[in-house]
Amino acid sequence: MKLDLANPAWRTTLPQTRSVASDAPVSACAFSRDGATVAFALGDGRVRVLSAEVKDAATPAAEPLHKGAVLSLIADPLGDGFVSGGDDGRVLRIAADGSASEMANQKGKWIDRLAAHRSNGTIAAGAGKMALVIDKAGEAREFGPHQSTVTGIDFSKDGSRIACSHYDGITIWSIGQVILPPRRFGWRGSHVALKWSPDGKFIATATQENGIHAWRIAQASDMRMEGYPAKVKSLSWSADARWLYTSAQPVFTAWPFAGKGPEGRPPLQFGDEGAGLFTVVAAHPTAEYVAGGYDSGELQIGDVKARRSAVLRMSDGSPIGALAWSADGTRLAAGNDNGDMVLIDLRR
Amino acid sequence: MAQAQVPVTVLTGYLGAGKTTLLNRILSEQHGKKYAVIVNEFGELGVDNDLVVNADEEVFEMNNGCICCTVRGDLIRIIEGLMKRKEKFDGILVETTGLADPGPVAQTFFTDDDVKARTRLDAIVTVVDAKHFLGQLEQGDEAEEQVAFADVILLNKTDLVSAEDLAKVEAKIKSINPYARLHRTQKSRIELDAILDKGAFDLKRILEFEPDFLEHGHDHDHGDDVASLSVTSDRPVDPDKFQKWMGALLQLRGADILRSKGILQIDGAPKRYVYQGVHMMMDADWGTPWKDGEKRSSKLVFIGRNLDAENLKRGFEDCLK
Numbered sequence: 001m002k003l004d005l006a007n008p009a010w011r012t013t014l015p016q017t018r019s020v021a022s023d024a025p026v027s028a029c030a031f032s033r034d035g036a037t038v039a040f041a042l043g044d045g046r047v048r049v050l051s052a053e054v055k056d057a058a059t060p061a062a063e064p065l066h067k068g069a070v071l072s073l074i075a076d077p078l079g080d081g082f083v084s085g086g087d088d089g090r091v092l093r094i095a096a097d098g099s100a101s102e103m104a105n106q107k108g109k110w111i112d113r114l115a116a117h118r119s120n121g122t123i124a125a126g127a128g129k130m131a132l133v134i135d136k137a138g139e140a141r142e143f144g145p146h147q148s149t150v151t152g153i154d155f156s157k158d159g160s161r162i163a164c165s166h167y168d169g170i171t172i173w174s175i176g177q178v179i180l181p182p183r184r185f186g187w188r189g190s191h192v193a194l195k196w197s198p199d200g201k202f203i204a205t206a207t208q209e210n211g212i213h214a215w216r217i218a219q220a221s222d223m224r225m226e227g228y229p230a231k232v233k234s235l236s237w238s239a240d241a242r243w244l245y246t247s248a249q250p251v252f253t254a255w256p257f258a259g260k261g262p263e264g265r266p267p268l269q270f271g272d273e274g275a276g277l278f279t280v281v282a283a284h285p286t287a288e289y290v291a292g293g294y295d296s297g298e299l300q301i302g303d304v305k306a307r308r309s310a311v312l313r314m315s316d317g318s319p320i321g322a323l324a325w326s327a328d329g330t331r332l333a334a335g336n337d338n339g340d341m342v343l344i345d346l347r348r
Numbered sequence: 349m350a351q352a353q354v355p356v357t358v359l360t361g362y363l364g365a366g367k368t369t370l371l372n373r374i375l376s377e378q379h380g381k382k383y384a385v386i387v388n389e390f391g392e393l394g395v396d397n398d399l400v401v402n403a404d405e406e407v408f409e410m411n412n413g414c415i416c417c418t419v420r421g422d423l424i425r426i427i428e429g430l431m432k433r434k435e436k437f438d439g440i441l442v443e444t445t446g447l448a449d450p451g452p453v454a455q456t457f458f459t460d461d462d463v464k465a466r467t468r469l470d471a472i473v474t475v476v477d478a479k480h481f482l483g484q485l486e487q488g489d490e491a492e493e494q495v496a497f498a499d500v501i502l503l504n505k506t507d508l509v510s511a512e513d514l515a516k517v518e519a520k521i522k523s524i525n526p527y528a529r530l531h532r533t534q535k536s537r538i539e540l541d542a543i544l545d546k547g548a549f550d551l552k553r554i555l556e557f558e559p560d561f562l563e564h565g566h567d568h569d570h571g572d573d574v575a576s577l578s579v580t581s582d583r584p585v586d587p588d589k590f591q592k593w594m595g596a597l598l599q600l601r602g603a604d605i606l607r608s609k610g611i612l613q614i615d616g617a618p619k620r621y622v623y624q625g626v627h628m629m630m631d632a633d634w635g636t637p638w639k640d641g642e643k644r645s646s647k648l649v650f651i652g653r654n655l656d657a658e659n660l661k662r663g664f665e666d667c668l669k
Binding site for chain 1: 401402404406408409410411412419421422424425426429431432433434459460461462
C-alpha cells in the first residue's frame with residue numbers, strides 16, 4: 001500500500017466515501033479480520049455490521065444487541081466477525097451475519113475496554129477492577145483486583161502477558177501456563193488509556209493531567225511527556241514501533257521511540273493544522289501512515305516519512321469518537337457523536 | 349452540535365438519613381423526566397433500572413502534591429460513558445456513601461474539561477436525619493462536612509422529633525452552614541422541582557433570582573467545629589490582588605476551607621464578579637450587572653474549620669482599592 005500525499009489529487013478531491021447515518025453516537029468501530037465487513041458500536045445498543053466496500057448499499061439496522069450503550073468493539077481474532085462490550089456488562093461474539101452469542105456477563109460493570117491478540121485468539125476486557133481474559137477455547141479467567149477500575153488493557157507482543165492501567169500506575173500479568181507474580185509500575189495519578197508497543201519494549205499510558213507516561217519494560221525506567229492543551233484519550237503505536245502517536249494536538253504528533261527513546265527529545269509534529277484538536281488517532285497497520293479524527297469532525301491522514309498530511313473529510317461540528325483501519329490498510333472507518341458511520345476507500 | 353450541559357445533583361447524607369428512599373422515589377415516580385442515577389450499593393435500591401449505574405467511589409489525588417485535590421475518576425469515566433448513550437438525560441444524580449466526604453465529587457466538576465463541557469454541578473443536596481444528627485456529629489467529621497458542603501438540605505424525619513428538638517437541630521445546621529436552603533421533610537417527601545435543576549451550586553445563577561442570597565446568613569464561630577465566616581466591604585476590589593490572595597489562601601488553607609463563595613465589586617466593572625470554590629479549586633465569572641443607583645459592595649463567605657477571622661479580614665482588605 002503506497003499513498004503519495006504529495007500528489008495534488010489529495011488536495012483537490014476527497015477520496016471515495018460512504019456515510020451512513022444512525023441516531024446514536026458511535027463509540028467504536030472495527031473491520032473484520034478478512035476485511036469484508038466493518039462494524040460500528042452505537043449508543044443505542046446496536047452493532048451495525050456493513051459491507052466494507054464503499055459502493056455497496058447499507059443493509060438495514062438490526063435489533064440492539066446490548067442494553068444501554070455499546071462501549072467497545074474489536075475484530076474477532078478467531079473469525080471474520082467482531083467482539084463487543086456494553087454497559088450491560090456483557091461481552092458478545094458477533095458473527096459476520098450479525099448474529100451474537102454471549103462470551104461473558106458481568107452485570108453492574110461496564111465493558112468499555114477490549115483488546116485481542118491476533119495469533120493466539122485471546123480476548124481481554126476491563127470489568128470493573130478486574131481484567132477478564134477469555135482464551136481461544138472460551139475459558140474465562142480474571143486477574144486483579146487492581147487499585148481502581150481498569151482504564152486500559154493491552155497484550156504483549158507474544159500474547160503471554162497483559163498490561164492494565166489504573167490509578168497510580170500499571171500492572172502486568174502473565175496469562176500463560178506459567179504463573180508469575182504480577183509486576184507493578186507506579187506513577188501517581190489517574191491513567192486513562194494504555195497501549196503496549198508492537199515490539200514489546202514500551203508501555204504508554206495517557207494521564208488525567210493532560211500528558212502521557214511511558215515505561216521501558218526491561219529496565220523498568222519511565223518517562224513522562226506533558227503540556228498537552230487537553231486530556232490525551234487516544235494513543236497509537238506505529239507498526240514498526242518507532243513512533244507513538246497521540247491525540248489532543250491540532251497536528252499529528254509522534255514521539256520518537258527508536259534508538260535512545262524520547263527522553264530529552266521533542267515530538268515530531270507534521271502536517272497541516274486541522275480544525276480543533278485530534279480526539280482519536282490510528283496508525284496504519286503496516287506502513288508509515290497515520291489517520292486522525294478531530295473534535296470538529298475533520299479527518300486527516302498523515303505520512304510520517306514525508307511529514308505531510310491531507311484532509312479526508314471536512315469538519316461538520318460533530319467530534320470523531322471512533323477510528324479504525326482495515327487490516328490491509330486500504331480503508332478507514334470513522335464514527336462521530338452525531339451517529340454518522342463513515343467508510344473511506346484510500347485506493348485511488 | 350452544541351449540547352446543553354446536563355445538571356448533576358450530588359446526594360449526600362449520613363447512613364440511614366433517607367437518601368435511598370429519596371432515590372427510589374425519583375426512579376419510580378411518574379415525573380416525565382429521565383434521570384441517570386449513579387449509586388454505590390447496587391442492591392440497596394428496590395428498582396432494577398438500566399438508568400442506575402454502579403460506581404465504586406474511586407478517589408485519586410491529582411498529581412500536584414496537594415492532598416485536598418482529590419477527584420472521583422470513576423465519575424469522569426461514567427459521565428463520558430453516559431454521554432455515549434442515545435437517550436438524553438434531564439439530569440444525573442450521584443449518590444455518595446454515608447461516610448463519604450463530598451469534596452472529591454464536587455472537585456471532579458472543577459477538574460475535568462470533558463465533564464465541565466457536558467455537565468454542570470447543579471447542587472449538593474444533603475439529607476439530614478433530624479433524630480440522629482446531633483449524635484452523628486459526635487461520631488466523626490462526616491455528618492458535619494456533609495452539611496457544610498450542602499447547597500440544599502433536607503431536614504428529614506421531622507415527625508420523629510419534638511418541636512423543641514427540631515429547633516435545636518435546625519439551629520445547629522444553621523451554625524455550620526447558614527447559606528444552604530433548608531426543607532423540612534418526612535420520609536424524604538419533597539417536590540422534586542424543589543431540589544433538582546435549581547442551579548443551587550452555581551452562585552451566578554442563584555444571584556439572578558436572589559440578588560441578596562449571601563445576605564441571608566449569620567455567622568457563627570465555634571472553634572474547631574465547622575462554621576461560616578464572612579467579610580464585606582463597600583470599597584471596590586483590585587482583581588489582580590484578589591486573584592493572588594485567594595489563590596495563595598486556598599493553596600495554603602484549602603484543606604480547612606470546605607466551601608467559599610463571593611460576590612465582588614470590581615473597580616470600574618459594570619457587572620458583579622462571582623466566585624466560588626471547593627477546597628482549593630475555584631471558578632469565577634461575571635454575573636449580573638449592577639443596577640443604576642444600586643449600592644455596590646463585596647462579600648466573601650467561607651465555610652470551614654479553624655477560620656481565622658482577623659487574618660481573612662486583613663487579607664481581603666489588602667485587595668481593596
